[in-house]
Amino acid sequence: MPELPEVETIRVGLQKYLIGRKIIDIKIRVAKIFVGKKEDVIGAKIVNLRRIGKGLIIELDNNFVLAVHLKMTGQLIYRDAKSENIKLSPKTGGTTLPSKYSHIIFKLKNQKSNLKNDEGDAYLYYNDLRRFGWIRVVRKDELMKMPFFKEMGPEPFVGLKPSSGLKPSSGLRSSASASNFLTLNLFKNIVEGSNVSIKPLLMDQKRIGGIGNIYANDALFEAKIDPRRKGKTLSDEEINNLYDAIFAVIKKSLEYGGSSDENFVNALGQEGNYQNHTLVYGREGEPCKVCRNPIEKIKLGGRGTYFCPSCQR
DSSP, X not given: OOOHHHHHHHHHXXXXXXXXXXXXXXXXXXXXXXXXXXXXXXXXXEEEEEEETTEEEEEESXXXXXXXXXTTTEEEEEEOTTTTTSOOOGGGSSSSSSOTTEEEEEEEEETTOOOSSGGGEEEEEEXXXXXXXXXXXXXXXXGGGSHXXXXXXXXXXXXXXXXXXXXXXXXXXXXXXXXXXXXXXHHHHHHHTOOSBHHHHXXXXXXXXXXXXXXXXXXXXXXXXXXXXXXXXXXXXXXXHHHHHHHHHHHHHHHTTOOOSSSOOOTTSOOOSGGGSOSSTTOTTSBOTTTOOBOEEEEETTEEEEEOTTTOO
């Protein structure tokens, strides 16, 4: 499932292409994915893109937004005359779009274009191999009443440039509300009183938004914490280290364009590269980067969990 870095990568990529474009048509190939009346958004102009946890919000210039949850295999891919020859990842379902996985197709018009033909048109494709994701037409004043967004926990996102030299925990942000930022104090409160194993706790979206299996595994390795330990057993120093580790692995993934371990592609249908730089995730049997003992894999909370028994205590 795309996690915070992947959805943020999509948001940043789409923002520079979508803002200012008008939705002139929507083709719905799989009805269950698109919830709401397409008439409420056809004719509206896209004015902004936001992200809350693993959810994406496309803001329009009328009273509506498009709320998107990619779930396990969802993709959002942009195409226009300038980008149509960019090579697509095989994960998109083919060499051209639409593919057999393209279930919702938005036709867009550049409001700045004076062209009278289709040369100024562009398309946004919603692909989904397993068809678990959704796009919902929501009134702006109803968005935060949706359980998916209303119940989302504070999130560990920092909008930093790789060359900034600032620590990941410095608090600079770009796309999510500062009121929903995972501060160190909030993180301590979540962890200290929990009798849940720390890895499933990190992945509980109602407690902390945006962290999934990849970054929970790698952050725990970075902090040298056994994923099976209960939250309440962690010392203050371990909590501080884990907090910093979460931001560090998210920052690293953003620099590599997210992880395409499964179906993730960016806004132009290309793969990220973090899967080639994971610390322990997906590395069962490989030597630990620190002690050279083999990485082990267990099931924890129903999810594959990777860790180094020697380094993580």
